Amino acid sequence: MKKHQVFNPYLPSFEYIPDGEPHVFGDRIYLYGSHDRFGGAGFCLNDYVCYSADVNDLTDWRYEGVIFRKEQDPRNQNVPKDAQEQILLFGISPESPEDLNPKGIHAMWAPDVVKGLDGRYYLYYCLDFLPEIGVAVCDSPAGKYEFLGLVRHEDGTPLGTREGDLIQFDPGIFIDDDETVYLYSGNAPMKPEQDNGQQGSQVMKLEKDMLTIKEEPKKLMPDIMESEGSGYEGHEFFEASSIRKIHGKYYFVYSSVRSHELCYAVSDRPDAGYRFGGTLVDIGDIFLDGRTEEQSVNHLGNTHGGIEKAGEQWYVFYHRQTNRTNFSRQGCAEKIWFDEEGNIHQAEVTSCGLNKGPLAGKGCYPAYICCHLTAANGVAFSHPDTMKMDYPYLTQDVKDMEPTEKLMEQDRLEPVQYIKNMQDGSAAGYKYFDLENPSGISMEIRGRAEGIVEIRTRPEGEKIGEIGICVSGMEWQNFSGSLKAEVGKTALYFVFHGKGSFDFRRFAFEIL
Numbered sequence: 001m002k003k004h005q006v007f008n009p010y011l012p013s014f015e016y017i018p019d020g021e022p023h024v025f026g027d028r029i030y031l032y033g034s035h036d037r038f039g040g041a042g043f044c045l046n047d048y049v050c051y052s053a054d055v056n057d058l059t060d061w062r063y064e065g066v067i068f069r070k071e072q073d074p075r076n077q078n079v080p081k082d083a084q085e086q087i088l089l090f091g092i093s094p095e096s097p098e099d100l101n102p103k104g105i106h107a108m109w110a111p112d113v114v115k116g117l118d119g120r121y122y123l124y125y126c127l128d129f130l131p132e133i134g135v136a137v138c139d140s141p142a143g144k145y146e147f148l149g150l151v152r153h154e155d156g157t158p159l160g161t162r163e164g165d166l167i168q169f170d171p172g173i174f175i176d177d178d179e180t181v182y183l184y185s186g187n188a189p190m191k192p193e194q195d196n197g198q199q200g201s202q203v204m205k206l207e208k209d210m211l212t213i214k215e216e217p218k219k220l221m222p223d224i225m226e227s228e229g230s231g232y233e234g235h236e237f238f239e240a241s242s243i244r245k246i247h248g249k250y251y252f253v254y255s256s257v258r259s260h261e262l263c264y265a266v267s268d269r270p271d272a273g274y275r276f277g278g279t280l281v282d283i284g285d286i287f288l289d290g291r292t293e294e295q296s297v298n299h300l301g302n303t304h305g306g307i308e309k310a311g312e313q314w315y316v317f318y319h320r321q322t323n324r325t326n327f328s329r330q331g332c333a334e335k336i337w338f339d340e341e342g343n344i345h346q347a348e349v350t351s352c353g354l355n356k357g358p359l360a361g362k363g364c365y366p367a368y369i370c371c372h373l374t375a376a377n378g379v380a381f382s383h384p385d386t387m388k389m390d391y392p393y394l395t396q397d398v399k400d401m402e403p404t405e406k407l408m409e410q411d412r413l414e415p416v417q418y419i420k421n422m423q424d425g426s427a428a429g430y431k432y433f434d435l436e437n438p439s440g441i442s443m444e445i446r447g448r449a450e451g452i453v454e455i456r457t458r459p460e461g462e463k464i465g466e467i468g469i470c471v472s473g474m475e476w477q478n479f480s481g482s483l484k485a486e487v488g489k490t491a492l493y494f495v496f497h498g499k500g501s502f503d504f505r506r507f508a509f510e511i512l
Contacts, residue, residue, distance in 0.1 A: 010061060047068065109170065182203055190257045246338070304318070371430065373427070449500035450498050
């Protein structure tokens with residue numbers, strides 16, 4: 001497979017892997033996550049798959065295949081569960097049986113993987129709302145994992161089922177330099193009135209069998225019930241525990257009560273003493289340069305991820321929403337840097353992400369790599385009831401698909417995903433391009449619309465070009481216009497003024 005540029009999202013446009021946990025094993029970085037189903041009516045309906053890339057070349061992600069199937073967990077073989085419960089829970093009626101798992105099958109939520117002391121690889125996960133943590137094992141990072149068992153107390157009782165246990169959620173696994181095995185888990189209420197007494201962030205030690213609890217769970221991160229005076233106010237722990245050891249310090253990454261941001265905390269110990277560090281990334285760039293939630297650059301929903309070093313660069317992995325729901329999420333990543341004190345400054349969401357620098361200001365690009373997507377009245381929470389057809393959003397025409405090498409290559413030329421419903425005042429923004437004397441720009445669209453698409457360097461910034469459009473029909477059509485921009489690193493925004501609405505598939509630069 002030829003090397004090429006990589007952009008956000010870094011996997012194919014038809015792939016939906018949120019909750020990304022990146023880990024370097026050997027000379028490759030492996031991406032583990034849950035697996036959404038496009039058009040699904042619930043979270044994480046597909047089986048676990050894995051992608052990997054050379055640590056020195058993140059432009060070429062290889063599909064490793066399915067690594068663990070839902071039905072491999074014994075709890076998914078004999079437990080009755082009415083699918084109607086899921087429909088009522090998420091408030092969305094599926095269009096077909098494919099939109100939910102079959103009766104009795106639970107979804108697998110955000111996992112984590114570690115290389116054990118015996119050289120094997122251990123995968124930790126939870127089945128949607130069941131209270132336990134499952135463990136699977138494999139001899140290779142991206143091979144076929146086999147169910148090993150449930151994390152258990154010393155007496156054999158599964159963690160999460162004994163009186164007084166907290167509900168387990170989003171496990172994170174970490175082995176320290178002294179070979180101590182730490183397991184992190186839990187979620188917490190977003191509002192005080194949501195507290196049920198069985199939630200919270202916790203950490204515990206495991207025996208070397210990777211299943212048995214050696215040291216009972218204890219409280220770790222402050223939640224909204226107890227954060228006053230802690231330094232976490234407004235950014236309390238919600239879910240998504242992830243841990244890394246960097247330069248002798250322990251960095252705990254989590255999703256806060258705001259849900260749309262990843263935060264981090266730092267300690268000299270792996271199991272206590274964490275101080276709040278700040279926001280790592282927010283899918284709407286909220287907090288960056290003082291931006292408020294009302295100024296979000298993207299529709300909001302949850303995000304979850306982790307940090308990892310590939311080559312000489314550190315990255316934060318997170319996910320964004322598509323299809324007007326929280327159930328078709330896609331993985332993105334950004335570069336991060338540590339200052340001399342070990343602090344990490346908030347990353348800006350971009351289109352270039354894992355690329356070594358700005359994208360080349362020439363050639364053709366898919367519209368779905370936008371990092372800024374708003375309507376005239378801003379953004380909304382990602383849900384059909386709140387967005388209706390009043391906002392532009394990312395989607396695809398075909399059902400959920402299984403990756404193949406041929407399909408992945410084709411997707412680079414004919415992207416499956418596109419922006420739907422660009423209306424008067426809608427803006428699609430891209431950061432960043434290294435422009436090389438462009439003389440014009442074209443865009444491929446369809447729909448029923450007439451007007452002008454202004455090309456700007458910021459949503460309300462200098463206009464550097466425009467494209468007149470008049471489209472009527474569902475066949476993709478090309479429209480071209482002028483572009484006069486300075487050479488160098490530039491953001492580009494496509495801002496529509498006119499009547500009707502159109503879908504936006506891709507754009508291309510014309511060079512002198």
